[in-house]
Amino acid sequence: LVGEALRGHLEEVFLVSKVLPGHADRKGTVAACEGSLRRLRAERLDLYLLHWRGRWPLEETHAGFTDLMEAEKIRYWGVSNLDVADMVELTALPGGDAVVVDQVLYNLSRRGVEWDLLPWCREAGVTVMAYSPIEQGRLLKVEALGAVARALGATPAQVALAWVLTQGTAAIPRSGSPDHIREIRGAVDLHLPTEALDALDEAFPPPGGPTPLEIL
Ligand SMILES: NC(=O)c1ccc[n+]([C@@H]2O[C@H](COP(=O)([O-])OP(=O)(O)OC[C@H]3O[C@@H](n4cnc5c(N)ncnc54)[C@H](OP(=O)(O)O)[C@@H]3O)[C@@H](O)[C@H]2O)c1
Structure with missing residues (x-):
């Protein structure tokens, strides 16, 4: 449905998708992205995120993101629902500091991230993307x-x-x-x-x- 709605409008949008944790090993990440691109009828995503941390080590997902970057199937990669300790682990990986976004629950009634995650991301140059903002x-x-x-x-x-x-x-x-x-x-x-x-x-x-x- 989204692919159909986007037909002729791809240049006007910032296209984001996410890989589910169960698919987030190196090969699975690439395959999941390729499936999304096919369904969206797009050649490249602007941003691809790990939906939340699951059973695969972050190295695996990061390797998949790197393959996708090299193949020009994504412009940027990021994560979702990762707290400070996970972000520290991710950015300590070689190339892990290329993460651009952490998408987390943030709104007036959910301000917990202001204590540590928001300042950490600001310092690291990672954009926090607030989901469910109302x-x-x-x-x-x-x-x-x-x-x-x-x-x-x-x-x-x-x-x-x-x-x-x-x-x-x-x-x-x-x-x-x-x-x-x-x-x-x-x-x-x-x-x-x-x-x-x-x-x-x-x-x-x-x-x-x-x-x-x-x-x-
Ligand atoms: N990364 C994650 O784990 C995660 C988790 C949850 C959500 N998300 C993402 O975050 C995005 C938004 O989150 P969300 O849908 O959970 O919550 P949200 O954007 O805070 O709220 C959406 C709800 O608010 C209503 N709404 C929107 N604008 C309104 C307005 N001006 N006046 C009155 N009601 C309004 C919508 O109804 P109408 O359609 O009637 O306007 C809809 O029911 C989605 O893209 C979702 O995929 C990510």
Whole structure:
């Protein structure tokens, strides 16, 4: 379906896919990517991620990513759901520091990564990509978020997304509704003043200590 939707539009998108941990040995990573490319009717992915850490050593997946880079089937590679210890292990591999992204659960109600993973990634030059940035819609019902949004003449989704971007992370909201997509786009232009950031910190406090990486 995505391949069909993308026909004639491949140049306009940043195409990302992930390899499942069960397929993530060297050969399996290459085969999984080639299968995705076939289904997407694309010659190259912009970014290919390990979905989460499974039974294969990181060396294996990294070797597969390297093969795919050399064959020009992917432009960049990264990971998802990896916490600091895993990132340290990955970047200690020869060539492992070429990782560009860690895609993790991050939004106003899930701020644990601010304690250690976010600073670590910032220092290492790894982009954090926030998945479920509006907590699958649940955040939008929180009154404190609604109050900040009303004061700014914006919507709760726009404030929640602008906040994620303010933290220096990328966000990948999902929507099947054209109206919601237009609303989401508005978040890019929304500036959050200090009073709004303070009100959000009060309603959704930052972590007070180390928190294991959460997943959805
Ligand atoms: N790496 C991982 O392990 C992992 C795990 C989970 C998710 N993800 C990825 O993260 C992306 C997004 O995550 P997600 O789908 O879990 O959560 P999300 O983007 O936080 O929320 C999606 C939900 O919010 C609704 N929504 C979107 N915009 C809205 C708006 N403006 N107003 C009201 N409702 C709105 C959508 O419904 P409508 O369709 O009706 O707009 C949908 O039900 C996906 O691409 C997913 O693949 C990755």
